[in-house]
Amino acid sequence: MADTRFVVDYPPLKRHREELREQRRLRGRRLMVAVPAAVLSVAAAAAWSAPLAVMLAGVAAIVVFFLALPGSSSVDPGHLAGVEGEAAVLERLKSLPDDYLILNRVRLPDETLTNGQRELDFIVAGPTGLWVVEVKNTPGHLQVMPGRKHWPLARRAGCGSRPNWNAMANPVPQARAQVEALERWLLINGIEARARGVIVMAHPEIAITDARAAEMPVLVRDQLAEHLQAEPPRTLAPAALQRLGELRPA
Template sequence: MARIKRKKNTIKRNIYQHYGIILLQILLSVIVVYFFVMAWQYGWLMLILLLIINVVLLRQRMKKVNVLKGGLKGEKEVLRLLKQLPRRYDVIVNKCITVRGKTIEYDFIIIGPTEVSIVEVKNYSGKLSGTIEGNQLTQSYPKQGRQSKQVKNPLKQLSRQEEFLRSYFNQQNIKYPIKGYLYFNNPHLQIQLNKWDKRIIQSEEKLLNKLKINKKRSPQTKKVYQSINYHR
């Protein structure tokens, strides 16, 4: 089984922050309503108005929480999958790398015998369409009748992560191959792009096959691991 190194999960932190805001919102509403009801004969009108506003705001907030929960669930499923790699692999989860004052967080960095793999996980549903060169793609839901929306192109995000890690390696005087993979953990997601990118993966088996390398461990591997794992 691969060796797993977990870092602080920003998705969990964001979920807790949203829950905290929801509780604060409810508490403030109760306090405001209490004083209006006590001091104003039409306080019940304020109560109705605040209830409507709260329902709208809570629905928006819970949508964000549900998106974050979906991402967290996807990461857990991928971690379960990556544990199947041989012990000579190191899997670093939710690692932040900083270069020249700029920081990027990686879902998974897998340090193999002769290369480093970046795995960016997306938990999309419905249909994803557009051009791989564009900054945004369209996520639609043909079978559900929901409104389509624009999402940031995850391939662009993956490319930035690859270049950023290469820049970090250059800074550390490390020469080690880097490969990036965009893993959609929903096998029912329809992908319709103007052309295919070989970094896109939807199959668990294919992802493991891409990561497994039947080669001897490079002398650089230990240095790569230490440089990434102990980076602050």
């Protein structure tokens, strides 16, 4: 198992799961009261009038149906989707050998940005070198088109529906900027190290066409660990690993 000492939790995902768990508990308690009450009411009504019992049964069924509906959380759906993708990729990265170090949710100092920080989904350091992993959690059929600002993305709205053509921003410039920022930060701190980027499409319902044509690797989540291990060895200075530990999110 990979070295995860610098891995931190995802608070939005944790809050989402806690809220859903609490809603399940409350829903179970409501149903424990509502279902017996509905049965008793219908049975009592049946003793007086069959039509009344049928009407009450219909009303009770509607009430129970709405009480049984799953709830939602206060976490923004768009933000939650991104976090869920990162959490899924983290599980794959954990399968790496123990000589691979993982950092997630990295806030990298970057003076070229107005806020002074650049967010990186993952940094992985190991026998094959230094990696920056950018995660996208978008479903559909993605076509890689090198050099284009956007890549075509086909999605289906539902079972049997025709695909809707959309597009996602080309993630290569973003990932490349992250790689350059990490190398620059290390150099400022007296360490010269080359990093490489990899883009991971984390959604389980994703297909990629022409992935090999991309300027950097574009993978599905189950390909990531194997890809990182298959690359030629690159030696990292111990000082680089020590510096990376300083990037641990607060």
